[in-house]
Amino acid sequence: MDARSTLIGLSYLVAASLFILGLRYLSSPATARRGNRIAALGMLIAIVVTLLDKQIVSFTWIAVAIVIGSIIGALSARLVKMTAMPEMVGIFNGFGGGASALVAVAEFIRLTSSPTAVMTLDVSITTILGVLIGGITLTGSFIAFGKLKGFISGSPITFPMQQPVNVLLLAAALVLGILVIAGTPIVWLFYVVVAIALIYGVLFVIPIGGADMPVVISLLNSFSGLAACAAGFVVKNHILIIAGALVGAAGLILTQIMCKAMNRSLANVLFSAFGTGDMAAGTTSDEQKSVKSVDSEEAAMVMGYAQSVIIVPGYGMAAAQAQHAVRELSELLQKRDIEVKFAVHPVAGRMPGHMNVLLAEANVPYNLLYDMDDINPEFPHTDVVLVIGANDVINPAARTDTTSPIYGMPILDADKAKHVIIIKRSLNVGFAGVDNELFYNKKTMMYFGSARERVQELIAEIKKL
Amino acid sequence: MPEELLIGLTIFVLSAFVGFEVITKVPPTLHTPLMSGANAVSGIAIIGALLVSGRQDSTVTLILGMVAIVFATINVVGGFMVTDRMLEMFKKKENKE
Numbered sequence: 001m002d003a004r005s006t007l008i009g010l011s012y013l014v015a016a017s018l019f020i021l022g023l024r025y026l027s028s029p030a031t032a033r034r035g036n037r038i039a040a041l042g043m044l045i046a047i048v049v050t051l052l053d054k055q056i057v058s059f060t061w062i063a064v065a066i067v068i069g070s071i072i073g074a075l076s077a078r079l080v081k082m083t084a085m086p087e088m089v090g091i092f093n094g095f096g097g098g099a100s101a102l103v104a105v106a107e108f109i110r111l112t113s114s115p116t117a118v119m120t121l122d123v124s125i126t127t128i129l130g131v132l133i134g135g136i137t138l139t140g141s142f143i144a145f146g147k148l149k150g151f152i153s154g155s156p157i158t159f160p161m162q163q164p165v166n167v168l169l170l171a172a173a174l175v176l177g178i179l180v181i182a183g184t185p186i187v188w189l190f191y192v193v194v195a196i197a198l199i200y201g202v203l204f205v206i207p208i209g210g211a212d213m214p215v216v217i218s219l220l221n222s223f224s225g226l227a228a229c230a231a232g233f234v235v236k237n238h239i240l241i242i243a244g245a246l247v248g249a250a251g252l253i254l255t256q257i258m259c260k261a262m263n264r265s266l267a268n269v270l271f272s273a274f275g276t277g278d279m280a281a282g283t284t285s286d287e288q289k290s291v292k293s294v295d296s297e298e299a300a301m302v303m304g305y306a307q308s309v310i311i312v313p314g315y316g317m318a319a320a321q322a323q324h325a326v327r328e329l330s331e332l333l334q335k336r337d338i339e340v341k342f343a344v345h346p347v348a349g350r351m352p353g354h355m356n357v358l359l360a361e362a363n364v365p366y367n368l369l370y371d372m373d374d375i376n377p378e379f380p381h382t383d384v385v386l387v388i389g390a391n392d393v394i395n396p397a398a399r400t401d402t403t404s405p406i407y408g409m410p411i412l413d414a415d416k417a418k419h420v421i422i423i424k425r426s427l428n429v430g431f432a433g434v435d436n437e438l439f440y441n442k443k444t445m446m447y448f449g450s451a452r453e454r455v456q457e458l459i460a461e462i463k464k465l
Numbered sequence: 466m467p468e469e470l471l472i473g474l475t476i477f478v479l480s481a482f483v484g485f486e487v488i489t490k491v492p493p494t495l496h497t498p499l500m501s502g503a504n505a506v507s508g509i510a511i512i513g514a515l516l517v518s519g520r521q522d523s524t525v526t527l528i529l530g531m532v533a534i535v536f537a538t539i540n541v542v543g544g545f546m547v548t549d550r551m552l553e554m555f556k557k558k559e560n561k562e
Contacts, residue, residue: 019506020483026499027490033552036502040545043509047541050512056519065518065531069538076539077546085551089501092544095536096507102533103513106526113523122470221500224507231513233473241473242480243509249484250503254496346493353496357551365558371493 004052011049012239018042019243023250029366046239082361083318084149086217086351091145093220097137100227100244104130105194107234112185123234124181128193130230132173135197136204137223143205144216148350154210156273162207163271169200207273211315211392211431213350215258215269222251254352261346261372263398263408274405274432291427294445296454299421300461302445306383306419308339310375312412313355314348316389316424320451323362326388329459330364336462342368343375343385343412345393372412379416387414387422389451391430396438406432420444423454498551505544511537 001009019042025035051059080088104127111119119127146152173196180189208216225247232240259266268274294302303309311330317323330340342364348355356369370378379385387394394414397404414420415438422444429435438444447454491499514537518530 016480020487022502023484023487023499024490026495026502027487027492029492029495029552029555029557032495032498032555033549036498036545036548036552039502039506040549043506043541043545046509046512047515050515051519053516053519055516058519058521061527061531062515062519062534065534066538069535070542072535073539073541073543074546077543077550080547082551082554085497085501085547088543088547089497089504092501092504092540093507095540096504096510099508099510099514099533099537099540102529102536103510103517106517106529106533109529110517110520110522110526120467122467218500221504221507224504228507228510228513229477231510233470235513235516236469236473237512237516238473238476240509240513241477243506245477245480246484246487247503247507249481250488250499253485253488254500257493257496344493351497352500353493353498356494357497357554360551360554360556363554363556366494366555367558369494 004054008049008052011045015042015046016239016242018045019246023246082358083321085357086213086349086354087145087148089351090141090148090217090220093217093224094138094141094145096224097134097141097220097227099134100224100231101131101134101138101194101197103231104134104234108185108190112187119181119185121181124185126230126233128177128181130227130234131194132177132197133223133230134227135194136201137220137227139198139201140205140216140223141201141220143202144213144220147205147210148213152206156209157206158273162203166200166203169196169203173197173200204270208270209274209431210350211347212269212274214347214352214354215255215262215266217351218251218254218258219266220251222248222255225249225251258347258352261410263406263410289440291439291446292442292444294421294447296447296457296461299445299447300458300465302419302421303333303338303384303386303458304336304462304465306338308341308382309333309384309386310341310343310379310382310414310417312343312345312385312387312390312394312414313359314345314388314390314393315350316451318349318354318358318389320389322388322451322455323358325452325455325459327359327362327364329455329462330368332459332462340368341370341375341378343372344369345372345390345412348390348393372410376413379413382417384419384421385414385417387420387424388455389423391424391436392432392434394438395430395434395436397434397436404434406434414438415441418443421447423447423449423451425450494555498548501544501551502548505541505548508537508540508544511541
């Protein structure tokens with residue numbers, strides 16, 4: 001090994017260590033920012049030393065591509081609204097997967113067009129895996145992006161024989177993939193595999209509903225890491241394998257956490273087209289159920305004279321951009337010596353940790369935010385729970401009604417507090433398509449309207465008290 | 466099994482274990498930054514893209530490599546920057562008392 005290769009190899013080792021250290025620092029909000037910068041430094045080192053590689057002979061086009069990518073990346077990072085974070089992460093997953101797939105394709109072309117190059121079996125296997133995983137990640141992420149942005153309907157899109165078609169496609173891709181690499185590589189068949197991967201990515205995400213996006217984005221995150229791994233095997237570069245495996249693990253852990261928080265298996269999330277409504281077998285026995293609706297004045301009275309308040313934010317808060325008003329409300333209550341806490345359900349919103357980021361943006365200190373397990377024992381001795389645009393995560397049916405599709409899902413015990421005020425636009429069912437019996441509870445007050453306007457009115461009324 | 470593949474697999478499996486250990490400790494509050502940060506790290510594909518396009522074997526691989534570089538750079542630059550922007554906002558309650 002010459003001096004240059006040694007330098008490159010050792011620098012990659014440093015970069016890999018920085019990635020791991022960076023992730024470690026993410027275990028506390030106090031050190032997280034430093035952690036992110038350490039990981040970024042690792043990436044910079046890896047990129048710079050790669051440019052020293054003797055294989056690289058031309059830099060002009062590389063420079064052009066890097067400049068273009070940096071401008072797009074920096075602008076989108078600057079301009080994106082915090083409420084649009086799920087879309088942003090979604091589409092970035094796609095770019096990562098796409099880049100890995102393109103690397104695998106380019107390497108395949110090089111090895112099959114050169115008369116001297118030999119394609120060993122391990123390289124051909126990982127090439128196929130790279131284009132499959134990368135291709136699925138690319139188009140799957142674009143669909144997820146479209147769903148989150150509202151370009152594509154957020155509800156599941158289904159068609160007859162959907163699952164058999166999907167399974168068939170995936171099987172075809174695998175069989176053709178093996179055919180491509182068994183013996184002399186068959187070039188045209190390779191492109192068929194690429195095309196199938198891209199189509200499968202679309203078909204795989206369209207039947208998944210909006211509120212299941214936390215799972216999909218986590219899974220695609222994991223895929224983008226695994227695609228980078230595969231690309232690492234193809235170009236025989238260990239730093240790609242290490243970094244890819246770290247990301248793959250991160251995405252997988254998040255996927256697991258999200259599924260557990262909904263008490264559903266990954267297979268159920270991916271294949272059941274949950275939220276189409278046709279499986280809402282829950283108890284909708286139409287005995288006249290009465291709802292108590294309140295106006296701002298009444299809601300303000302209940303909250304303003306409470307001693308403890310727990311706020312439960314949901315996707316409705318994000319959709320109405322109500323996080324700043326919510327922060328103002330919490331500060332106003334604190335000034336009246338009311339204890340305020342926030343209860344965040346793991347799957348609230350459209351991606352893991354979505355509510356936390358929004359509330360952080362609005363300057364709510366993160367130590368006021370509590371996870372489900374920590375806050376649940378506190379509900380029984382809390383005066384008022386204010387639910388803002390959340391539904392399924394507080395539905396007591398998950399505890400009691402064995403026929404409900406959400407039975408078994410861990411929920412926030414909002415119904416155990418003395419009073420519950422629910423800000424919601426209507427009595428409509430939530431994502432799971434089931435009625436929420438908490439709405440009809442005697443201690444519940446429905447406070448209809450858009451989250452932001454209602455919270456602002458509440459603030460005005462409490463100030464008058 | 467080629468030795469190179471064996472070494473690669475070893476590295477892959479061990480890294481995945483390290484990843485699981487380290488990432489399990491990330492609290493739910495930081496799950497969004499974790500995801501966007503991890504996302505930026507998956508932009509490591511840029512290394513592969515640099516190697517592929519820098520060789521200039523043919524126009525096709527150069528173009529594919531360049532598109533890959535653009536994609537991966539968006540991922541790296543955008544990912545780390547947006548994560549930084551998010552983490553800057555996470556503040557503890559200052560003790561006024």
